[in-house]
């Protein structure tokens with residue numbers, strides 16, 4: 264971060280703007296929102312400046328800037344649409360001790376003015392350190408749309424009501440009250456005029472005080488394969504509302520970012536052959552939080568109903584009388600097959616697809632190998648990295664062609680996704696050579712649709 268954002272108290276302080284044209288006016292309109300004492304210095308001021316001076320809103324000095332003009336100024340803007348004059352006046356202002364900014368000249372500015380979303384007293388400042396003004400504008404437009412126009416007055420009225428709201432228990436109770444105010448009751452009352460807002464707050468407070476606390480609940484949520492954009496809207500909302508997020512190690516950091524800052528994040532890592540939290544311990548943890556009244560998100564990679572030991576967790580909840588729901592997610596097989604440009608099913612090739620696990624509690628998992636060995640069959644093998652040789656042996660033994668295509672997708676949907684395109688004959692050797700470290704899904708019977716050879720060369724096997 265090259266520029267540190269701060270909110271400067273400008274009440275009663277001096278701000279000097281040098282320049283009398285469009286650039287100066289643009290900055291002036293922003294500074295006029297504050298309670299600063301503003302001086303504009305311009306040899307040839309625009310008529311708008313003259314009238315602002317006549318109204319007493321700015322002091323106007325109608326000449327070129329001179330040494331001492333920026334004395335005691337907190338901020339100085341050089342805004343001439345003329346580089347030489349900007350350089351001259353900025354040097355003068357610096358000598359006078361002001362923090363200076365040249366309009367549209369990042370390198371020579373001591374500070375820059377962010378894009379601003381103004382819902383006074385709520386102010387959002389957006390900066391890109393000059394890298395992408397277009398992006399700043401897009402973010403601004405997005406926020407302008409999302410933040411209720413009446414947020415300013417709502418925040419002011421809300422602030423005065425904070426003490427009263429302390430009657431509600433700290434934490435979720437109070438948060439629910441404020442979110443109800445800002446996003447529902449407040450804007451609704453505002454349509455009847457500002458005077459309707461305070462009575463609406465009173466009303467809302469008595470309703471929230473009377474309400475029984477929300478019961479604890481656990482949502483078994485699918486986090487998808489890793490790309491945060493592959494989360495469902497529901498998953499996003501629940502993550503945002505959760506008091507506690509109990510997540511697998513496979514869930515990516517980008518997704519955990521979506522939880523509230525105050526939420527407790529508990530990692531109950533389970534890695535195929537690595538360190539893991541015993542399932543009983545996970546079950547116990549979920550139930551304890553739900554019974555304590557927490558809104559729990561049990562976040563599982565992919566879809567929670569696919570190789571996720573979901574039933575064991577649900578059974579424990581049912582036994583303990585803990586309320587639960589299931590939110591599906593995109594399973595790894597869907598993300599992996601998408602990366603190949605293929606479908607899981609295809610007319611006249613395969614009318615069924617199987618999701619297999621490479622190993623189960625007893626070791627390598629047995630399957631209907633005879634059926635899987637038939638030409639055109641497609642199977643998605645989860646947790647299959649270690650079982651490649653076993654799977655290969657079983658399939659060949661049951662008559663599968665050695666040339667059957669096999670694709671292994673590591674880190675599907677993530678920035679470090681890799682695709683290994685091989686055949687049943689070379690699978691174990693290619694896999695060993697590729698030394699995949701991330702989660703990988705094996706698709707038997709499918710090759711990448713395009714440029715197969717390029718893909719396998721690219722990963723330099």
Ligand code: SAH
Nearest residue numbers: 565566569594595645646674675702703704
């Ligand atoms: N519930 C998950 C699967 C959990 S089992 C789902 O629906 O996807 C864990 C296995 O899923 C891993 O061993 C790996 O085979 C697969 N997997 C999970 N995320 C993956 C990813 N991003 N890319 C490839 N495989 C993944």
